[in-house]
Amino acid sequence: MYRIIQLSDVHFGTVNPQVLNALVHAVRQLSPALCVVSGDITQRATRREFVAANAFLKTLPSPVLCIPGNHDIPLFALWARFMNPYGRYRRYLHKDVEPLFETGAAIVIGVNTSTPFRHKRGIVTDAQIRRVEQLAQDNSARKSVLVVAHHPFHVLDPADQEQLVENHEAAIRAWSAAGVDLILGGHIHMPFVHPLIKSYPDLANPMLVVQGGTTTSLRVRRHIPNSLNVVDLYPEKKIHITTWTYQPRDGSHPNRFMCVEKDLWKTS
Ligand SMILES: [Fe+2]
Ligand SMILES: [Fe+2]
Known part of the structure; x- marks a missing residue:
């Protein structure tokens, strides 16, 4: 089995420190072979946020594959936004x-959609x-x-339709024919797994x-808790995906990420 964990929209700048602490423990416990971070690593693409993100990613116990999100491009610094949008990200x-x-x-391919x-x-x-x-x-x-x-x-929610990446259908058809198994994404702060054959x-x-x-931002959406995904790859393209959500401390347990959704999929 080859284990990948997916963190997303960690948004350094609006991180909940208790969640970050629980995340460090969860990642250690899950012991992945690879961590992917599917964009929006910072909140406002400031130097300070990138420095904090860099320090965190260095603590992860496995290689990291990250890609930028729309929040990782400076918004108001117009010269940087258009002349060197990924300057800080790259640095x-x-x-x-x-x-x-x-x-x-596995072959894991980063695609920058921002x-x-x-x-x-x-x-x-x-x-x-x-x-x-x-x-x-x-x-x-x-x-x-x-x-x-x-x-x-x-997207599952019709209200999110306008957040769909432009040109998605052409990509889905071409990539499916070429043998891509999974498309990992973020941005809408809503975890789910969807077999595309249902829509196409x-x-x-x-x-x-x-x-x-x-995974760690205070800016959760509609009270959906912070979460991460665990993707376990088995031979013959069997894939086991679990979603772990953050649960704050109560009398019986400390702050923690806990497995809530389990699915076994096969992509060929
Ligand atoms: Fe985000
Ligand atoms: Fe985003």
């Missing part, structure tokens, strides 16, 4: 905004679609193929959207 987190991570079990030309909404370009398609097609060893993006490729019955291969909630 403090990772020089590559579309990293690629490959092991014996853009300085949009405040909130994201886009996946034709060139990004082709890059993922090519990497997935070259996967002769039939490893699991995961895309990590920030903006969602599927003629899809070439089954593919799942795995959405992360906000």
Whole structure:
């Protein structure tokens, strides 16, 4: 089994310190082979927030694959926003905004859906679609193929429709045909797993959207608790996904992340 944990929308700048503390314990306990962070790593893309995020990511016990979200581009500093939108991100987190991570079990492909030309909404370009398609097609060893993006490729709530990444349907069809198994996303602060075959019955291969909630921010949405996802990859493309949510201390337990949702999926 190869274990990946998905953190998302950690939003340094609005982090709940008690949740962060519980997260450090949870990650140690879960002992992942890889941590992915699906964007919105800071709240306002300030130097201070990036420094704090960098310090936290360095404490994680495994390699980290992160990608930027819309909050990781300066909003009001217009020169930086348009001339060097990922300057701080590259300096403090990772020089590559579309990293690629490959092991014996999986190919994990970062796709940067944020853009300085949009405040909130994201886009996946034709060139990004082709890059993922090519990497997935070259996967002769039939490893699991995961895309990590920030903006969602599927939403459950009709009110979130406008948050869908632009060009999502073209990407879904191309990536499914090429053999991508999972698309991990964030942005809407609502965790769920959705088999895309339910929305696109003629899809070439089954593919799942795995959405992360906000893992550590105080700015939770509609009282949905902070959460993280655990993705366990098994041979023959069997995938076990669990969502762990934060539960504040009560008489019987300390602040902790606790497993609440379990699903066993198969993508081929
Ligand atoms: Fe966010
Ligand atoms: Fe976002």
